[in-house]
Amino acid sequence: MTEILSLSYEELKREIQELGLERFRADQIFDWIYKKRVFDFEAMTNLSKGNRVFLKERFAFPVFSMKSRQKAKDGTEKFLWKLYDNEYIESVVIRHSEHITFCISTQVGCQLGCAFCATGLSGFKRNLSTSEIVAQVLYMEKEINEDVDNIVFMGMGEPFMNSKPLFKSIEILHDEKGRNLGIRHFTISTAGIPNGIKELADSRLAIKLSVSLHAADNEKRSRLMPINRRFSIEELFEALRYYQKKTGNRITFEYILIEDINDSFKDAKNLARLLRGLKSFVNLIPINPVVPQFHRPPVDRSKAFEEELNKLGIEAALRVEKGTDIDAACGQLRRRELRGNKR
Template sequence: MENILDYDYKELQTKLEHERLERYRATQIFDWVYKKKATSFAVMTNLSKKLREELSRKFKLTFPELVTKVTSKDGTVKFLWKYEDGSTVESVLLRYPDRISACISSQVGCNLGCKFCATGRSGFVRNLTSGEILAQILGMERSEKERIGNVVFMGMGEPMLNYDEVMRAIRVMVDPKALKISQRRISISTAGVVDGIEKLANEPLDVVLSVSLHAPTDEKRSKIMPINQKYPLSVLMNAIKNYQAVKGKRVTFEYILFDGFNDSMEDAKKLIELVKDIKCNVNLIPYNDTQSEFKRTPPRKAKEFEEFLKSHGLEAVIRAEKGSDIDAACGQLRRRTL
């Protein structure tokens, strides 16, 4: 029996027709699930009892169990979800003065093995389905009784390695009949999976591409991100330039500052040279402790790095920290078993 959350609108229409049910029921079901936050067919009272029973026989409406919820002193909330097979993921709700954002996971664990990231330490288990991705947002909205207007695929996993399910989930997020989130308020963060970047260039979606860079040379990047051996910087930058030529959109580069590793003025010069032909923003991220070999760049040194980039024409900013006191900040999400 399939989870009805795993269908986008057109797919659900087709599936209902195949099951000899009226196509227009997809609109009613979407309204109940995504607008009214229904968790069962039984509460869909504008459907006949017979139809509700038939839907219950043919589909599931399945949400993960909320295992724990922890709130930071800055209002950030971290959720641990358990799916039907016992797999667990974390996702995070972040509050800003002008928006509420969800940092969601696309995989159970991760197999990229970045040296500074906690997620991959417990290994990779499986991809999430689109419904399991969407359920994180629906669960956070129900729990906090607030509407999420921004989504970042920066939680556990590499979105580009679960490309089809991520795209299906995004189609539901932006659908006015569902979550009605602006395409420009959805960001896909990749460690540099070039195949995915090339596919995204041809998608009829206006989402934001964010690339985890973290080092300005192949030598340094390969030490901390094994994926650089498959997609070295020359290949990655070429893919980004091609993406930008098609989309005409700014790209965001994420750059975690590690003390004594990638935060010197020489590193800054090489970073400027690397991205000089790309219209971009650079998010400088203070390293959050994940019990790795790295240490955080001191604030004054980080500020000098930022100012040097800005003085050479780059749009750079040190990203505000959120949720570090509850291990909910960048790189700290884990696959826990409770």
């Protein structure tokens, strides 16, 4: 049985015609799914009863059940989804004054093992399918009864280690017949996979890029992010320069501030030196309380780091925290659920 959320409009139209139905049925189905957020063929009332039964026998929606939904004081919402194989993933709704952003997962868990990350602590299980990635967007829109404005692939997993479903899901959500979300409203966040960054550059899609950096030298970054032992800072930045030359896009860098690890003036100077020559913006993020051995710097120290970068000509800002009271860092709900299941 074909997962219907894995099909682009053109693919669905071809399949519909091959099954002997009129091509305009694809328009009707896409309208029900992506405009009306209806995920049951029985409810698609402008299709005949026979067609509804016929479609139900040939196409399936992904098995998603909402295990929990938490809402923070600032409006941030976090969803824990149970999948067909009893695995769990998380998605987050982030509300800003003028827009809504969805933080979407691309894998069940993560194999990169970053020292500060809750997702990696629970291990890696598998990649998500295209339909499971798309479903997070549509199901959250249905639950909150609001349209998303921006999508960031910054949830569980490394997007570029599941690149085919990642790009296919963007194609589907961008399609004007479907969700019709502008291509510049997508951001891919990577821990630093050079081939994926170059693939994005060569796609000539104006998708934004965010890089989890967290340290400006190989020794320190390898300690925090083991992927750096495979792809050094030099190799990563060669790919980033290629991306910027191809696209002209500014690159956002995520930099988690960890007390006495990467928050000194020397670290700020090294970071400024590394970013020189790139159009960049640095998101400074005081570490979430996930791993006991890592602590947040005092507020004044974090602010001093920000000011030092700006003084050195690097645009940077301390991120306004959202969702801390509901453990909005990806992986925290999944870890809690997995621990609960083992009791």
